[in-house]
Amino acid sequence: MDYFELYHPGLSVDCVIFGFHDNELKVLLLKMKNSKQWAVPGGFVKKQEDVDDAAIRVLKERTNIEDIYLRQFHLFGQKNRSDDSYVDSLVQDHVIREDMDSWFRQRFITVGYFALVEFSKVTPSPDQNSERCEWVPLTNIPDLILDHQEIINEALKALRNKLRFGPVGKNLLPPKFTMTELRTLYETILGEELDRRNFQRKMLSFGILDKLDETRKGGAHKAPFLYSFNEEKYNQKLIKGFDTIW
Amino acid sequence: MDYFELYHPGLSVDCVIFGFHDNELKVLLLKMKNSKQWAVPGGFVKKQEDVDDAAIRVLKERTNIEDIYLRQFHLFGQKNRSDDSYVDSLVQDHVIREDMDSWFRQRFITVGYFALVEFSKVTPSPDQNSERCEWVPLTNIPDLILDHQEIINEALKALRNKLRFGPVGKNLLPPKFTMTELRTLYETILGEELDRRNFQRKMLSFGILDKLDETRKGGAHKAPFLYSFNEEKYNQKLIKGFDTIW
DNA sequence: CATTAATATGTCATAACGACACAATGAAAA
DNA sequence: TTTTCATTGTGTCGTTATGACATATTAATG
The missing domain is CATH 1.10.10.10 (Winged helix-like DNA-binding domain superfamily/Winged helix DNA-binding domain)
Structure with a gap:
């Protein structure tokens, strides 16, 4: 699999998936392989795929449900969102194969989506780079990779805005x-x-x-x-x- | 100048610049060279430049003002936003140089920004690909390239939302x-x-x-x-x- | 069967809202 | 100079919405 062939360069999507259970607002997070850090479910955008459809695909893969509320809320485009040291650790921890190194060392911008799902319908499943996929209360978010904490913060703002x-x-x-x-x-x-x-x-x-x-x-x-x-x-x-x- | 060297691949920004004059809401548009079509001012994002900064730069170049209200409002990421026939006409009309052909034939996603500016402070100036830069009343928008009409529509929605x-x-x-x-x-x-x-x-x-x-x-x-x-x-x-x- | 804790519904004073009336003003016409 | 007139400044009034809170109702419990 050649990422450069398949995917739009320097572009990813991240989905903040909200669920409500036990009177708590929760988000679906991925526990990264060989790391203490967690991440918001995300993925790359295929060369011939609408960005929105990429987000829908990610959602479907992590939750096994479709047809749910999903909205783009922000593009995160800072030049220093990622840095080499982050990719270094990914390679060291054998999270990504070494020949994919150059793909991950690109500068990435990411499009943030937030999803509202019915808790009980979700079957969480981790992706290639993660070992677990779990609901985490918003009040108890663990250490996250890159700017993913900011992505969650902005998603919550967007949700509050939707409420009004x-x-x-x-x-x-x-x-x-x-x-x-x-x-x-x-x-x-x-x-x-x-x-x-x-x-x-x-x-x-x-x-x-x-x-x-x-x-x-x-x-x-x-x-x-x-x-x-x-x-x-x-x-x-x-x-x-x-x-x-x- | 090598676009591939300089710019983030497959990514552009477009700025819907609103002004208010003669009791009319207007947007700043570019008249494309050798074409009847107009366009929303836009540009590419430098490899080491925040996406927001690229929008600020575009704004400064077209209006000659800085420090103005500018907000990202939507990412336009449909796979068929552009098509080859559009680039064909650009090359035919000598709007872009032939050696830049492959750059423009990429699939592009674009980040929409809207700006609110004080009409009288703006000094409109066209870019490389345009022959004029003018204020156009929202009630009288001419034929626009690609999905730029939709971009303006969404910008207006965002502005109305800001108002409430x-x-x-x-x-x-x-x-x-x-x-x-x-x-x-x-x-x-x-x-x-x-x-x-x-x-x-x-x-x-x-x-x-x-x-x-x-x-x-x-x-x-x-x-x-x-x-x-x-x-x-x-x-x-x-x-x-x-x-x-x- | 009384108690308990949560639900269902109502009250009341106040603030906000929409629709509209009328006086004040300054430029222009007479 | 005086009158006219369009527009601005300000107020009124009835209705509705709001926030604070009181009281009645009800299913489970002991």
């Missing part, structure tokens, strides 16, 4: 969920508490939720009603967004 | 301006009319304007007061943004 623009949740929650679960998702993404009662009033006013007749039994207390997103109205709000300031 | 997030205007208006001029700027960007009185109330409530003691005389009617942006408070709002929904 339109609805979020259909891609992160199971089909049926309680109002508390939805609110906790928002609280987790925003990093702040929201008033339970006012949240419900406002969320319902958007008209994107269907209140189901079921309740979630089995909890220790009063059984909360279940809700689901109204596909049609949810998608309308996705496009039009919430109240514009102007 | 925080203050806009310091970079597009002269230091002193009337409330009507500011409102017209907003109306032009949004493409809709805004109530004169409610706009003023809301804009003042942000606390980013200083009302000056001067009025703009010389108009045909009552002389309107002049305002300027309060640098400190404007910048605060730029970072924090306006009212969040949540």
